[in-house]
Amino acid sequence: MTDGPGHATYVDRALDLFADFGDREALVGGGRRITYTEAAALVRAMAAALTRHGVRPGSAVLVTVANAVEGPLLQLALHLIGCRTMWVAPVTARREVDEFLRRARPDALVYDARDPASLGPELTAALPGVPVCCLGPGGAGPDLTAATDPAGSVALPAAVRAPESFLQTSGTTGTPKLVHHTESFYAQILTLAADFRAAGFPLLRHLSHSPMWLASGQITTLFNLFTGGVLFLRDDWDPVAFVATVQRERINSTFVTPPMLYELLDHPALVGADFSAMFMFNVGAGPAAPARLRQAIARFGPVLRIVYGLSEAVVITALPGLIDDPEHPQRLRSCGRPYGDVRIEIRDDDGTVLPPGRDGEVWVHTRLSFAGYHGQPELTAQTLVDGWVRTRDIGHLDDDGFLYLVDRAHDMIVTHRRNWAIFCRPIEDALAGHPQVRAAAVIGVPDETVGEVPYAYVVTAPDATVTEAELIDLVTAELNEMWAPAGVEFVDRLPVNRSVKVDKRALRAQYAARGAAAVGT
Template structure:
């Protein structure tokens, strides 16, 4: 995982500055607070941020932990740090508290930067754990100096002298309950330039992309940088808020945005959306979880053929895509598909022996391409298991049809995608939290269908002898240990778990039990 000698002539961030200078007075970025930046101003902000980092001791090869939501400074910092040949490590601010507490050590960072305006308490808590690491802030009043206070107009270093490779770590959950850090090296960000060139060559309209996902996530940064590298305008929102979303789409003539399926469902179910003006939309990307074909049918009726399905993950943000979704009388089943391989991505379905399966066969989805991660930071064994001969094992189960369309059927890993923002919840931490209650003998968690949130966390609990604890009390216990999103929505008490031949809890049998109960009801 160590950084290697790097040719500064290929630095994607330096190339970005050249593009920004070329785009000049065109509008580049509209921040959460409404401030608007031209490309010339964006260029100046990146230079100022790089100079501020240098002034406070950041040097090429350093690692910077970042806690922020969606300020414009996140964009400035990422480019500035990468111009310096640094490694950035982005903290998921919606993760359970205990997943953040060990982040700075896990990511092996040298500096900690946080948004003192939006996340003052969370940032101060992590700053207290930073030990001897310098702390820097976006905005005044934080534990460390304000990076925005430095307004240098020139770089205090020559980018041509920086030979350290820029890269980034993005936090995700793990099936073991420990946070994983997905490592994307410079090649990933350089590939975004190439994808942007392909977009421009396609003759598609200039992007006016509205971002509602947090810039701490790799998919959000992918969308922002592809917009900026192609000369479009990126609009930053801090989460999804109706009717602000409708107003912005209409007023700013937004032609591109991305929503997770649950957020799309909320939009479809909101009576106020019926009168909103979505006529400017060219692409409404639906990603983050599987979308219901029935709800996609409603979306097509509401918005027209502008829906684009994208399948990706932190380890590879773009895997497959299906644009301009519409009713295909010859292939109605494709509403349940996630499309065909995107860009240079290759997709294979393999069996348990890693042998490639023919079209129609069900197995694990394996992918390769330029957007693959380099590995999991500090987890060589997991990296070796996940990246095999240049291919990524996704942990998803699916099949390819004879036309190359991918259909996802299940997950190998026990991951539950739930909530309006399609949060990834893993079973083990929830099971551990429930089992930590003195009146609980054991707990098993599965994901069950939920009309609005895609999936819901459902727990089976074996109570201790003489237990009087209630489901509500256990939910509160789990919420206190993790958070409300991770706490099970329903808890069913059970005398004993069904077991597999190897003695493990048979979750397939538990899912069948749940479905049987639903049918009886």
């Protein structure tokens, strides 16, 4: 336990677990292999170093770190002090950074100085006078990975605050939101891990591509550490490296998105590869095609586990031991049943609970839900209602309690192998900023490689000379490559509905009809 008169946190309990796990391996990544004994020492040393450099209980610490092996230990160190961690994704669009800083109001900054694409230098410049620490040498602050604390304890101030985290997400307009998770969220992860250990499941050797700035990355990382398993961290997705790691390290647990799964299934590296150690092959963050799931079941066996969750309610449903059941073929489209203490209701627009088989909005009640959106009380009140989370997803339950999602209520594009969410409005605003553009509308269209990509319809001035390539370059410069439209179609006008709003349903139908016509030629 941590010395001193401060409030004992979930981290103190975690460090006791680490002491019990001893010299068992805990973390592997970036060329490092860290035992639980070493992990506990580094958590305490990082906490001491952060305290020496001005970080205090209650400090709001902005963290921009991808999937570094020290990232989970940094989170534990900051929470040991009693900080509020605020994680910003390294892929955050450039125009969102200022809004994020305005909303977060950080008291300190930690970034990975070893990452050449890090936002750290930009954020350092935008936060003059704010204490800065780094993972790795050569940054604007001291290297926390080299921290040592010979005494083996941290002298904390008496008024230690309960730790909490704010994790970045986005709303329908693309405006950054900070999803607030309190210490009770992390204490619940400890409880789930204890239940897992008590059930006698094998120790996990989990290969993770989910960084800590994602809510799914937080629960995946900490759950695996709290069960005493080995967490293998990779920042990049590469099927060849994935297969090699699974075989070399006898990986028995992992998580992939549908595009990652598809790429893996289609890659020659999978031919003859040994996946016999696999115990739990999680698939989530987007819908997976039943045909591809059947291929995965045939290749890996009944170890696939479909999961569904949000930043606001991290684990909602799970469908373990997925099989191609001829008696229930529709279940390959299901997200599974409620996980743990989760309760699910399907409600109509008036809040009335709907019977099985009827589509409506998915409402969720769970102890793993968020506490609100930082600095956005009205949005919090709209989303968190009497302890229930409105997911804004549309779906239904069947008679056996399986959940089926049929649509997303938000105008969101899920893209990239890692299933990152991007939104139409920032792209439309960037396009409309060109002096020759009169109007723009963006939709998500299917893509075999990354799931979905943006596609733009643009109305230009009569004498416009702007080209498709120029507009794509404009979006790339203002946001980044992930947000750039896969195509730009110039039209005379945008369709509108009876409310005189752009009718994106008509645009999607227009795009689909064009594709169908192309197939028929």
